Amino acid sequence: MKLTIKTLEGADAGSVDLSDEIFGLEPRADILHRVVRWQLAKRRAGTHDVKNRAEVWRTGKKMYKQKGTGSARHHSARANLFRGGGRSFGPTPRSHEHDLPKKVRALGLKHALSTKVKAGSIVVLEKASTEAAKTKSLKAQFEKLGFKSVLIIDGAEVDKNFALAARNIPLVDVLPIQGINVYDIMRRNTLVLTKAAVDALEARFK
Numbered sequence: 001m002k003l004t005i006k007t008l009e010g011a012d013a014g015s016v017d018l019s020d021e022i023f024g025l026e027p028r029a030d031i032l033h034r035v036v037r038w039q040l041a042k043r044r045a046g047t048h049d050v051k052n053r054a055e056v057w058r059t060g061k062k063m064y065k066q067k068g069t070g071s072a073r074h075h076s077a078r079a080n081l082f083r084g085g086g087r088s089f090g091p092t093p094r095s096h097e098h099d100l101p102k103k104v105r106a107l108g109l110k111h112a113l114s115t116k117v118k119a120g121s122i123v124v125l126e127k128a129s130t131e132a133a134k135t136k137s138l139k140a141q142f143e144k145l146g147f148k149s150v151l152i153i154d155g156a157e158v159d160k161n162f163a164l165a166a167r168n169i170p171l172v173d174v175l176p177i178q179g180i181n182v183y184d185i186m187r188r189n190t191l192v193l194t195k196a197a198v199d200a201l202e203a204r205f206k
Contacts, residue, residue: 013126025114035108038100053078053086133164149189155196
């Protein structure tokens with residue numbers, strides 16, 4: 001599969017062959033769902049907590065005598081059905097992380113890349129670098145290229161000026177190749193890979 005390499009100025013800079021084993025798969029929604037769910041579960045803090053009846057500071061004295069009042073039989077005011085009482089079966093701090101095989105994670109990344117190729121939403125840049133960290137000029141270049149909601153993946157190191165210029169543009173994410181992931185690929189409309197990123201991906205899955 002051949003794609004034209006673009007420059008930030010919008011000119012053509014040759015072409016690149018994309019491997020069908022990485023970019024030419026038939027996308028599977030179930031694989032993408034599993035990987036995204038695994039990613040988001042790992043990000044959850046799991047610090048949600050409520051007080052149960054053992055943690056509520058109220059008297060444990062019996063509210064009223066057992067018989068003769070015409071009311072239901074109650075004991076502690078810390079019971080869950082009273083206002084100010086403890087909560088029943090409430091959330092407690094825990095980890096939401098779950099396991100996902102490495103092969104499924106790798107397959108999910110391939111399917112995410114293939115999804116963008118099939119939708120025609122992938123662009124290969126010659127390089128992602130600017131001489132000066134100027135947001136205004138970079139934004140103008142993005143508008144010329146038609147980038148609105150975009151994830152840009154560079155090589156092992158992201159150009160410092162490019163990252164500084166891009167960080168104030170809404171809906172634009174810039175990551176090194178080590179940070180490529182299914183969730184960020186799917187949440188943006190366009191995926192932009194530099195030539196260095198393409199080479200790194202093919203070396204990774206070779």
